[in-house]
Amino acid sequence: MLLITCPVTRTDELVADRRIRSVANHPTHIAVAVDCPSCGGTHVFRTGRRWEDDRAARAATQTANPTPTAASARAARVREPA
């Protein structure tokens, strides 16, 4: 079972393992595609220590310097594909 938060309805949903559509291992994270019981769509959830560390570092950078830099924009673009 997984506990997800649907980005469409913003509700927490317990999801059975059989609703997992794919699991992809990336250098910085694992992407899990799940059929959502709440809205019927498929959502990709990313998890992993390096992914969380990077997000925390970027959040800290955003707080210190809210203006996006070319480097952070490039990093955001690189991370878009699942």
Ligand SMILES: [Zn+2]
């Ligand atoms: Zn959903």
